[in-house]
Amino acid sequence: MAFTLSNPNLVIKIEPQDLEVKSLVYLKTGEELIKDPYTGLPLLHLFQVNPEEEGIVPRKIALKETRIYSGLEGGGRFYISWEALDSNYSSLNLIGNIEGAIDVIRPRLLWQLTIRNNTSQKIWLQVLFPQISGLGLGMPKEEFLALPHHAGDLTRNPIQEYTSLRYQSFGRAATKKEGNIYVREINYCGLASMNWMDYHRRDLGIYFGCHDPNFGLTGLRSYSCMVNYPSMGLGFRRFPVLNEEEEWVSPPFILEIHEGDWHSGARIYREWATQFINPPCNPKDLAEQYALHPRYDFFREGKVLHSFSDIPALYERGKEWGIKHFFIAGWNHGGFDAQYPDYHPAMELGSPLELERGCRYINADGGMVTFYINARLFDTGLPSYKEKGYNWAIKRPGGDVYIEQYDTPSLFAVMCPASEGWQGWLKDLAIWMVKAYGARGIYFDQLGSAEPFPCYHSLSISDHHPHHPEDYNRGYLKLLKETLEAIRKENPKAFLMIENCGDIYGQYVWGSLTWNGVLYDEHYSIYRYTFPEHSLVMMVHPKRLSEVEGDEKLRRDLFYQHIEQALLLGAVFWIAPDRRFGPGDEQMLLHANQMLKLRASIAREIARCHYVDQDGILSKGEIAVSHWIGKDDPRFHLICIGNHKGKGGEVEIEAFQVDSLWARGLGGELIQVPWKYTDRGIKLLIPPEFPALVIGIEGS
CATH class of the missing domain: 2.60.40 (Immunoglobulin-like)
Structure with missing residues (x-):
């Protein structure tokens, strides 16, 4: 028998036996927002992680019994109790409650989950909760899903688009088919920059957010449900660990019906988030920065393209366009995307003193230098990998590490941000670059961009960085906070940058280098509107032809579109005038120069x-x-x-x-x-x- 909660704006009906939301009615319009009440996707899925098996999907735990044991019909709160069956790993004795509460006035529901471990052993779980499915707004082709993939995706008709080959082929942010349901999951904080989603049409929407003041690793899940009737689903994943006789209480999850589009959802999230996330505190002159000159062409793919002695001349090229912020990558042993984290100046490029002289030239001219450091990767080919890299790495259950490869032969292990050894190494590198070379900025590549993973290091034989599996975000927060404090002791005007963005990271950085998948519904306004105090840096140079499958017209269209978008967002232009522009690009180069001058002319107004x-x-x-x-x-x-x-x-x-x-x-x-x-x-x-x-x- 379905159980009902209501207030003057909302009525919700839940079936406790199959744990599904059967009805969600917005009373102001009388609309039923559950179009398919029988998707088979319940509010709660439990999985146990087996500490002895490597590389397997966590095994699902069946719920033995569910029942409502408290609540008033038509009132504001209910509890559903449940017990868990044996998971085939060990004898389980888990009990828990699902709590639902409806706001007195607002069309808002609060969801929370409690789990108690009554066994005599420690248990690692993965929890899908809460999952709301069967949603529809009655206008599929005019419906949108705002998702915080990097700085934001805005997908029209997501129910249909998520089933497309385009989205099933989207790398680490792809949808995956599970029966008649297509699931897209991105983890916060990194691949997902914020912890909320919004499914809406122009005049009505559904906000769903995880309001976790401790900022634990969270999976944001969106579903295209092709079961009885095409519909949308939204949900979250968490990674609790329970000791013997311990109780775990989830953070609150908020579902709210609102008028208007995703902007209303952004305001709901910001209202909560700014209670816990401080605004950034950066030197005043950075507020009027309008352009950055990136140089990735020192040493890459085994080729020396420029040496340290070329730095003054390269800096002057950017200065001709009014750009005095010089960004240097590929300066380390092995060059770009090789031998990380061996961040010593590559001998092929010159001596450490030649690098220092180049930086001193820029600083003496009133410019500034930012150095690239990759905050994620450790080259497994380095002799120090076995001693340090493996111990600092994120571990799967059983001890395997995540291996990633980019555009070079190097194989990289993914480091754990919660490892104190890894944090200390990165922080000391940043301090050294500021002290030894006069760097003002430190850029942590991949920190707000690459996919976060839960780390099960404490399940492996050697326990070199014991921590909770959800500590990925908290590890990077600690790194950013302590590194910023340390480099500002050397230079009070020092700052940090990161690749892409994260709401919690933004309080410690000046600029977030923003990019997204080409042709994948990027909509950076979502992040910019939610956190306007966070500065975005945007790539505005033309794409390589290989990035647009050889389509020259598309390449040109995207260039004009992206540089226009950067102006509208008040972003800092990321552009090297002598790179990415080739023969036949003269008009684009002229337009870039004119747009840069326009952006420079309003730098003071953007800052205020x-x-x-x-x-x-x-x-x-x-x-x-x-x-x-x-x-x-x-x-x-x-x-x-x-x-x-x-x-x-x-x-x-x-x-x-x-x-x-x-x-x-x-x-x-x-x-x-x-x-x-x-x-x-x-x-x-x-x-x-x-x-x-x-x-x-x-x-x-």
Whole structure:
């Protein structure tokens, strides 16, 4: 018999015997949001990890009995108790409760799971909870899933798209077919930058978030359910460990129905997250940074392309474009993507003093240098791997390590961020680069980008870094915090950068180098809107032809699209003027130079504003628009316009009194833009000949 919870906005019905949500009705519209109540995907799946078997999928534990033992019909809270059967590994005696609570007013449900281990042994589990399936919003082709894959994916018609070959082929963020259900799972914090998802149409959505103040490793799971009726599912994975007679209580999981699209979900998550995540504290001059000059072409694939003595000349090339932030990678033994973490200057490139002289040249000119360090990988071919690397590595049950390979012959073991030995090695490297070479920035590659894994090191024979399997995120948090403190003792203006982004990591870094899968629904506004105080660095150079399957038109279209997106997001441009632009790219190179000058001309305004995406934009036609509001003076508005397709049009903004208005176009030159008052606000008239412009408005 189904059990019902309700408030003035929401009614939910749960069937305790099969642990499925059978009905979810939003009373304001009267809509039933469960379109298929019989997907066979329950609220809870339990799996036990076997400490003696290597490389196997954890075995599912059957639930012997479920029953509601407390709760008032139509009231605000219920409990479902359960017991677990033997998992074939050992005699199990697990009992637990699923708790559900509905908010007094808001259309919000809180879910929480309790598990008690009544056995005489330690137990490692994986828990899929809560899983809500059979969802639908009645407009499949106009429905979207906002997922925090890196800086954000926004997938139209996810129920259909997740079944496509495109998504089944998407590397580490792919969907996997499990019977009639297609599952996409990304782990937080790294591959997933935040701990929430939002399934929505334009006017109505479903937010689902894990509100864990301890920031443990979490799998975000989204499902395309092709069972009785095409529908959507959302859920989470956790990795609890229970000692004898110990009880584990999950973090709270929040499901909330909201009006509007994913922006409403972002505000729900931010409202919670900012209670625990501090804003970054960086030197003031970094707020006005607008470009970074990356050099990965020193030593790679066994070839020396530049030496340390070339650093001054390379720096001057970027300086011709106004870029004084020099980023150096491939400087280490073996070159780029080889012999990590042996971060000593490669002899092939020159002496350590030549490297120091190059950095000193940049610093003396008022520039800054950031050094690349990979925060994830240890080359298994190094003699020190057996002594150090294996002990620091993430372990599967049984002691196997994760091996990864990139574009070089090197095979790398994935290191565990919770290993104190690995943390200490990376921190000392960063301190050394600041002290010895005058580095101001340290870039930890892969830290916010690569897939996080649970580590079962404490199950292996040698226990060199005992910790909880969920400590991946907490390990990197400790590394970032302690490294930043240490390098600022050497240089108070020092800073950290990471690859891609993570909400908890952002409080300790200046810039997050943001990228995503080409042609995979990337939508960086999701992260930027949720955490506008976190600076994004965006690659704006053209793609290699190999990255777009030889399609030159697509390569050009993506270039104009990406550099426009970087402007709208107020991102720092990641660009080397003499790389990635070849014969025939003269027009793109000119456009890049003009866009960079425009970005430089508004650096001070970007620094004084926060990003609100399209809040306050009433209409925009086919023009790309972003809206910024002054942090200290909300009467100041910045409107960034992207019109690279040359269609022009009108942009209407919510009403306020205009005291003054200015506009800058390509090259940063002041231009005139017609505007007028309307019944709803003000209307900007964007001529088609302006491919990009920024408008500043002082209002009252």
